[in-house]
Amino acid sequence: MPETNDWWRTAVIYQVYPRSFADSTGDGVGDLDGITARLDAIASLGADAVWLSPFYVSPQHDAGYDVADYTDVDPLFGDLASFDRLLARAHELGLRVIVDLVPNHSSSEHPWFRAALAAAPGSPERARYLFRDGRGLVDANGTGDVPPNDWQSVFGGPAWTRVVEADGRPGQWYLHLFDTSQPDFDWSNGEVQAFFLDVLRFWLDRGVDGFRIDVAHGLVKAPGLPDYTPPAGGSMGGDAASAPMWAQPGVHEIYREWRRLVDGYQPPRALVGEAWVQPLSKLANWVRPDELHQTFNFEYLETPWDAAALRAVVDGSLAAFGGVGAPATWVLSNHDVIRHPTRFALVPPPPQGEGLGPRSPHHPDEVVGLRRARAATLFMLALPGSAYLFQGEELGLPEVIDIPDAARQDPTFARTGGASYGRDGARVPIPWTADAPAQGFGPPGAAATGASWLPQPTTWASYARDGQAGVPGSTLELYRAALAARRAHGLGAGALAWLPGDDPHVLAFRSGDVTVVANVGARPVPLPAGEVLVASGPLGEGVIPGDTTVWLLRVE
DSSP, X not given: OOOOTTGGGTOEEEEEOGGGTXXXXXXXXXXXXXXXXXHHHHHXXXXXXXXXXXXXXXXXXXXXXXXXXEEEEOTTTOOHHHHHHHHHHHHXXXXXXXXXXXXXXXXXXXXXXXXXXXXXXXXXXXXXXXXXXXXXXXXXXXXXXXXXXXXXXXXXXXXXXXXXXXXXXXXXXXXOSSOTTXXXXXXXXXXXXXXXXXXXXXXXXXXXXXXXXXXXXXXXXOTTOOOOXXXXXXXSOTTOTTOTXXXXXXXXXXXXXXXXXXXXXXXXXXXXXXXXXXXXXXXXXXXXXXXXXXXXXXHHHTOOSOHHXXXXXXXXXXXXXXXXXXXXXXXXXXXXXXXHHHHTTSSSOOOTTTOOOTTOXXXXXXXXXXXXXXXXXXXXXXXXXXXXXXXXXXXXXXXXXXXXXXXXXXXXXXXXXXXXXXXXXXXXXXXXOTTSGGGGTSOSGGGOOOOOSSOOOGGGGGGOHHHHTTOTTOHHHHHHHHHHHHHHXXXXXXXXXXXXXXXXXXXXXXXXXXXXXXXXXSSOEEOOSSEEEEESSOOBTTEEOTTEEEEEEOOX
16 A cells, blocks of 8 residues: 555544454354455445454454454454455555454453463462452451442443352452453553553554554553442443543553554554543543544534534534644444434434333434434535544444344343343444345355344345445435545545534535535525535525535635
8 A cells, every 4th residue: 555644634434343244154244254355345435444343352242342362363253364365455445454452351261361260369360450359248268248349330230240269269359341251451560561562563563554442541440449430321431530440641651652662663553542531622632642643532423413512512623633733533423322323313312322222212213314314424524634434324224223132232231131222223234235135244146144143124125235326316325425525625634614604503614625514404594606516415496405414616
């Protein structure tokens, strides 16, 4: 690939969730060879890079975010040769490849954790993780029968699990901010720090273009692990500035060391953080010049379809990130949140991580949701900075709500006793061909089994890629047109200048030679003069209908 410095500043990065993108074997689970065979579709869309969610060796208790071997591919997805083929093909197509890294926790089946369970309290093996004595009644084993603190797991239930010691007696407790199968590392341990530097080197030497860092704000915990009661609805940190498990100052030195390592590689590589940190002024600390290159803008993702709120978060993002010399990022959907064609039809949407299901009190209108989603996407893609897309959003896929309880696999569903449906609805395998088994998710011909690890709704045939390709007005062609115009007019590198107006439901700005107008309200508004480059929906005679965004070539 040609070297381009700071390519991440304006990149459109397409997230691939490997289990749900393309299945080359017919076992119902997507894999690396399936992704390789479909990379042309991502390149033709107009993306600049691909982000791969985890494909490492894992027992798959949390869809691969429980890693048992950080430097090998799980046989479910292929092997290292499969990865090398994917990387080579992506680079041939001009696509960079970012891989997920999960440093907050490992799998409970990681050799280190197995060694910790076999070792004694106070041992070097246990020091790699957060083992602590319990509180409460001290038993014959010398440790209490109550967890060391009151922390709750993001997935529901206590964040501590008590182990059985080698002699069969109840013993210490270990911390897992997520599932019991995901014990947290102790990042004050130099062995942990050195281990992950080696993991970074392994993939960098293999040729990856960067890393997306899972739970980037959670690695360091407050000294003493004090009790903490989160605000209602909190899950991954949010605006809980004093939460002892999130956004601790010590994380910054970790990323400074990672940045020093990554900066030694050419062509340039990128570090992208998943940091649920508010406000934006605090989030900007993660992307100072000697730390991460980018962090996801979750405050933007969670902003409702409201003109004043959108303008405020855009201004705040550009000011905060620009203040430290970093690019702003924009994102509307990913594997952890309700897909935005559904989310924008819910007022208000449920809290992050709760999900939707058959018994939810929410009843989204798919027509309204898709119209708003298309308008929101077109607005987002015109903003200066880098944009992230989640697989299937270019097809307009809604959240899948009617997944049977027995088919759900997100640990959140089990750990909350079904009170939270979790994230499965965003992770259903995507449809490629309307009339094929598994809607083309699996291999063609005799190898097709029609299997998919999460059930696909029959209504998704109407969203299949083959039915949208080349069809004017389809969501797929909208994305293609928008990404082509974004590139042609340099919008990612542009400078936003708001335009005056007295309609509180309209957002209008200029970037270079393009005027962007988003009608966030319900009533039509006048269409400004200029050549229409892209519109999120049909335009009326001289007007922009409600929930519609348009890009115009500015008339001098």
